[in-house]
Amino acid sequence: MKDKLIEKKYLVTFILITSLFALWGFANDITNPMVAAFQTVMELSTFEASWVQFAFYGGYATMAIPAALFIRRYNYKSGILLGLGLYAIGAFLFIPAAMMQNFLFFCLSLYILTFGLAFLETTANPFILSLGSKESATRRLNLSQAFNPLGSLLGMAVASTIVLPSLLSDQRNGAGETFFHTLSEAEKANIRLHDLAVIRDPYVILGIVVLIIFLIIAFKKMPQTDASVQQDKAINTVKRLWKNKVYREGVVTQVFYVAAQIMVWTYIIHYADNLGINKATAQNFNIIAMCLFLCGRFICTFLMRFINTRLLLGIFGIGAMLCTFGTIAIVGKLGLYCLVGISVFMSLMFPTIYGIALENVESQDTSLGAAFLVMAIVGGAIMPPLQGLIIDKQEILHHPAVNISFILPLLSFAIITLYGFRTYRKVTRA
Numbered sequence: 001m002k003d004k005l006i007e008k009k010y011l012v013t014f015i016l017i018t019s020l021f022a023l024w025g026f027a028n029d030i031t032n033p034m035v036a037a038f039q040t041v042m043e044l045s046t047f048e049a050s051w052v053q054f055a056f057y058g059g060y061a062t063m064a065i066p067a068a069l070f071i072r073r074y075n076y077k078s079g080i081l082l083g084l085g086l087y088a089i090g091a092f093l094f095i096p097a098a099m100m101q102n103f104l105f106f107c108l109s110l111y112i113l114t115f116g117l118a119f120l121e122t123t124a125n126p127f128i129l130s131l132g133s134k135e136s137a138t139r140r141l142n143l144s145q146a147f148n149p150l151g152s153l154l155g156m157a158v159a160s161t162i163v164l165p166s167l168l169s170d171q172r173n174g175a176g177e178t179f180f181h182t183l184s185e186a187e188k189a190n191i192r193l194h195d196l197a198v199i200r201d202p203y204v205i206l207g208i209v210v211l212i213i214f215l216i217i218a219f220k221k222m223p224q225t226d227a228s229v230q231q232d233k234a235i236n237t238v239k240r241l242w243k244n245k246v247y248r249e250g251v252v253t254q255v256f257y258v259a260a261q262i263m264v265w266t267y268i269i270h271y272a273d274n275l276g277i278n279k280a281t282a283q284n285f286n287i288i289a290m291c292l293f294l295c296g297r298f299i300c301t302f303l304m305r306f307i308n309t310r311l312l313l314g315i316f317g318i319g320a321m322l323c324t325f326g327t328i329a330i331v332g333k334l335g336l337y338c339l340v341g342i343s344v345f346m347s348l349m350f351p352t353i354y355g356i357a358l359e360n361v362e363s364q365d366t367s368l369g370a371a372f373l374v375m376a377i378v379g380g381a382i383m384p385p386l387q388g389l390i391i392d393k394q395e396i397l398h399h400p401a402v403n404i405s406f407i408l409p410l411l412s413f414a415i416i417t418l419y420g421f422r423t424y425r426k427v428t429r430a
Contacts, residue, residue, distance in 0.1 A: 045388075259412055320345035325338075
């Protein structure tokens with residue numbers, strides 16, 4: 001008899017924790033288009049605007065290990081509540097940031113907001129893995145992660161239907177060119193005040209929603225699982241994790257995956273802009289990409305019943321590489337379609353890498369092991385600015401620089417493909 005994916009005694013907890021995946025998905029994907037928004041409103045270069053991503057994903061890197069140590073000292077529920085609290089504080093800091101019209105203050109607000117997300121991801125992912133048998137853990141995490149894109153889609157929808165179309169700084173003339181930079185400083189100041197308020201409002205509403213969820217979880221009794229009890233010293237855990245080759249390589253692979261995901265989704269707007277498409281319309285391509293990503297998650301959860309997860313990761317890695325090559329080589333709408341298509345193949349990568357890496361990690365080491373995998377999200381802080389530097393060159397060897405910049409995601413997908421096939425070979429040999 002096959003192990004149940006979700007046992008009845010864990011069902012309510014599973015649903016509640018899974019809702020958190022949608023919550024950080026919203027934050028991730030309403031923030032990605034803000035790189036382009038801030039670039040126009042604050043008159044920044046692509047590299048300067050990418051500090052939004054550096055602040056957002058840098059928060060994960062800063063707080064992942066402290067989050068794990070906190071969970072080891074207390075429990076999963078405490079980690080979730082602290083994460084939600086930090087999330088709300090970061091969202092509400094958008095109010096003074098907009099009043100001061102200070103880009104660095106916005107970055108600081110996002111940095112603190114992602115302290116909360118680091119706590120949530122460090123807690124929720126291993127908690128879901130522990131709610132049932134080890135054999136079904138990766139499938140269970142893929143199912144929970146499938147709801148992450150629902151939040152992402154909502155974030156993208158808010159960005160594309162409310163935020164980006166309302167930006168006066170992105171209004172264009174008949175030739176499809178913005179004219180904000182041609183206005184006087186007084187006119188710019190008025191428009192900037194309006195646009196920063198438009199950017200602020202969704203985050204404030206998000207903060208209120210987070211506080212409501214905080215109260216719901218505060219009054220819900222959480223089950224104790226094997227992974228809830230930590231006994232050994234942190235240094236001993238680190239030593240065991242370092243000796244685990246599959247886990248160690250999994251952390252490195254996750255760095256490159258998160259970097260690839262953020263680069264693909266953040267710079268869809270820039271890629272479309274190079275084709276003369278305005279930001280609001282370009283964001284619709286992001287929504288299509290996320291729909292494909294969501295469908296891919298559910299399809300992969302089904303396919304994993306019949307195909308080894310490691311083999312599937314390798315196959316999807318090849319698919320992502322082919323689409324990325326098309327994105328680089330083709331100038332025009334077809335290249336944009338290839339860029340959107342990458343999301344199908346990215347759909348299973350994060351939870352699958354995560355599940356493979358933690359599969360043979362001892363239960364007492366799970367929270368700290370999860371922390372390093374969450375810390376790997378720092379890839380989203382490091383590589384997008386590098387891609388931004390390439391995009392700022394406009395043209396490289398008579399080819400659009402924005403196309404050439406996708407060499408960085410191509411490299412990332414090659415590393416993911418290698419990890420999938422290497423771990424599959426190891427299992428088949430065993």
